[in-house]
Amino acid sequence: WAIKIWVENLWHPEMGSAVRKYIKDRGISEELARKWQLGFAADAWDDLTGKAAHKTDATKYMIQAGLAVEREQGGCYDKFRNRLMFPIIDVTGRVVGFGGRTLGDDPAKYMNSPATVLFDKSHSLYGLDQSREAISQSGTVVVVEGYTDVIMAHQFGIENVVAALGTSLTSGHARILRRYAKRIVLVFDSDVAGKAAANRALEVCLDQKIDVQLAFVPEGKDPCDYLIEAGPEAFRNVIDAAED
Numbered sequence: 001w002a003i004k005i006w007v008e009n010l011w012h013p014e015m016g017s018a019v020r021k022y023i024k025d026r027g028i029s030e031e032l033a034r035k036w037q038l039g040f041a042a043d044a045w046d047d048l049t050g051k052a053a054h055k056t057d058a059t060k061y062m063i064q065a066g067l068a069v070e071r072e073q074g075g076c077y078d079k080f081r082n083r084l085m086f087p088i089i090d091v092t093g094r095v096v097g098f099g100g101r102t103l104g105d106d107p108a109k110y111m112n113s114p115a116t117v118l119f120d121k122s123h124s125l126y127g128l129d130q131s132r133e134a135i136s137q138s139g140t141v142v143v144v145e146g147y148t149d150v151i152m153a154h155q156f157g158i159e160n161v162v163a164a165l166g167t168s169l170t171s172g173h174a175r176i177l178r179r180y181a182k183r184i185v186l187v188f189d190s191d192v193a194g195k196a197a198a199n200r201a202l203e204v205c206l207d208q209k210i211d212v213q214l215a216f217v218p219e220g221k222d223p224c225d226y227l228i229e230a231g232p233e234a235f236r237n238v239i240d241a242a243e244d
Contacts, residue, residue: 002067003095006039006085016040027228032155043082066113086147089129099147110166123172126150126163132180134159141181142239149223156232169201174208183211185242189220213242
């Protein structure tokens with residue numbers, strides 16, 4: 001229900017025009033934006049909650065789903081406001097949570113759904129529903145850090161790519177990926193934070209007894225920008241050059 005409203009907002013002629021320009025400026029095509037069901041959470045406290053007000057028990061369920069935040073004085077307000085929304089979809093095709101990138105000056109650049117009965121980010125991977133087939137065929141999964149990194153890789157025809165939702169790779173992630181891949185390539189920005197994340201991920205993969213390799217994007221770029229600037233062949237070279 002929520003993703004339907006947010007997708008409608010994005011493609012609304014007036015309401016979504018600035019957000020569509022932002023998506024285009026980031027290099028994401030309309031075809032991919034529609035395929036990945038990108039949406040727009042309006043810059044309002046009650047866009048979702050207002051549309052659900054007439055439904056029985058709506059407030060309770062929206063809070064439980066992580067779509068709304070309870071007010072101390074009663075009632076609730078939208079959790080995601082003025083954000084580009086990325087639905088997080090499990091391998092069975094269910095929307096289980098969201099990531100939202102601020103379109104304003106909110107200090108929290110990215111915000112994920114809170115933990116719910118459906119969503120646990122330590123067991124969820126962005127893009128696995130779209131990548132599963134390519135991962136199984138290649139035997140390799142490429143794990144990046146960001147939503148747009150995944151979408152851009154798919155746009156350039158590299159479809160065995162998923163993201164770990166802004167968290168370090170966990171044992172839960174590794175267990176899921178073992179079902180589809182023999183080899184995990186972790187791609188990081190080549191900065192200090194990337195190297196620290198790589199060390200943590202390495203422990204997880206050794207614990208899970210899975211072949212892991214580390215790749216670093218040159219010049220500290222993220223995969224999305226590197227793909228746009230250097231092209232898919234250069235990114236494939238980064239993956240092929242991954243170190244044991």
